[in-house]
Amino acid sequence: MPEHIAVADKKAEKAAYEGNKLTKRLRHHVGDAINDFNMIEAGDRVMVCLSGGKDSFALLDILLGLQKSAPIDFSIVAVNLDQKQPGFPEHVLPAYLESIGVEYRIVEEDTYSIVKRVIPEGKTTCSLCSRLRRGVLYRVAEELGATKIALGHHRDDMLHTLFLNMFYGGKLKSMPPKLVSDNGKHMVIRPLAYCREKDLERYAELRAFPIIPCNLCGSQPNLQRQVVKEMVNDWDKRFPGRVETMFTAMQNVVPSHLADAKLFDFAGLKVGDALAEGDTAFDKEEFTDPRPLDEDGKPRRAFSILDSRAKENACGG
Template sequence: MNDIAATADVDVPMLLRNAPKSVEFKKLRKRLLRQARQAMDDFAMVPEASSKSPPKWLVCLSGGKDSYALLAVLVELKWRGLLPVELIACNLDQAQPGFPAHVLPEFFEKNDIEHLIIREDTYSIVTDKIPAHRTYCSLCSRLRRGILYRVAREQGCEAIVLGHHREDILETFFMNLFHGGRLASMPPKLVNDEGDLLVLRPLAYSAESDIARFAAGMEFPIIPCNLCGSQDGLQRDEVKRMLQGWEKTNPGRLGVMARALAHTRPSHLLDRSLYDFVGLRPGEVTKEGEGEAEEPCGAGLAMTAGLFAAE
């Protein structure tokens, strides 16, 4: 990829003109671009080119580091001619007390970003329905998603695009494993229940630490979530700390776990709806990958021993 042009080059999107010029930051930026392109290719997020007008994507911005990074990556891919879609940035102002409602409109205007600001008082609904000692996340996210679906339909969008990253996906997997009794996570691409909109997560392969460094380097005006973020003891926080601990003890562990989500073996699990255990009999030819599990390599055994050494 070509480097971002000089600040004076009017062809460069406003959002990218003040990007740091250091070699380290350029490598970071290119890594995020490459990972987003890979996720889009792997999950066919971008429709094939046609004579019709390009599809519209509603890019959802909360004011957090992840959604800012998402917007910057999509804007750059579009600028480079690698993303033939129309982008509409959208912020849902949920009427939280003290929310700095001026920050995102000013950011969009300054950077010449097509955008929508939608104000819906979901805060009052959530705090009225959920006791103070319970977490707000589930109801808040359902209300927010329903509003964004409506806005996407009104704007003629094909998809809503979210800034969830690798760690979000892993945390959701372990939340479902520990508390939901199922193996499931956030897919990079899905169709909503009504069947008329896509939900896309182009940052599915990107590490949260990379996104945090990118957002800091770009000096995005971060808006903290003071609704659910102010609540202590969230189960997701516990899972996040667990994953961070594993990564600190064994660097690269989160990448290995993320790759595992793309390499499942139904024949080596217990879900009878995914594999015909009833019809499995000796003497029959099994499909490739359905036989006995391969012996783990020495490195794998060492990592496993490290994980459970404290037990």
């Protein structure tokens, strides 16, 4: 065999190995998030909001894969909101969804014109656009009988939102993995909560999703979210592991060692009361990882409930 062919075969073999490893990692992250927060239950009808971006494509793809091995039965319907942006390729998503055989609905609502009419030129459109989009999707969820609405926000989105609220909103607040809508009628879930954006980018390339860019908001300069994203990405490059530690911190909140009197009864605190973290007020702080992490920087778990059927089958169960 010629040397150049052997080299090409080795590269192809390595690429296949890395792709399989990435797929398994993302699948486990999604399974763990669903398991940890009880996102999907037996009989659920999950409406996956498909924007045409890499994250929502990955979400749909991974959920369809998990659906086949899950120990519970649930259905999936993909929904895309066509906001009538100029140049939007209307044929792309229907063709893709038809090709994978998933139930879907394309909803046509001209929210683009509303946003452009209401928001002055040069101002960011994200806030109004998201409110309009949310209202339409909630309505469609009712029409479809969806019990869960799945969004494609990932771990990095959650961290960016945390810093946005800290820097600009004066709140310790992020995107929760699971929430109930303001009217109490809808359950929103974020199964990609444990997934890294860079992994989702690689996965989108691996799966060759037909990505559709958002021309409405993606080209806006100096967005606060973009500034925060660049800051976090810079930290990730210069201080490997910092982003993972920050996300772990979101899962290890200590109310007695913050300053929110509504969250912890500081006024009622008395001598003799024991605190979970104890008295470290005068100690020099030394930081260690709060939980053992795997090679991807995520706390180790024994298993995910959504993988149990596959394991049982592999064992002849």
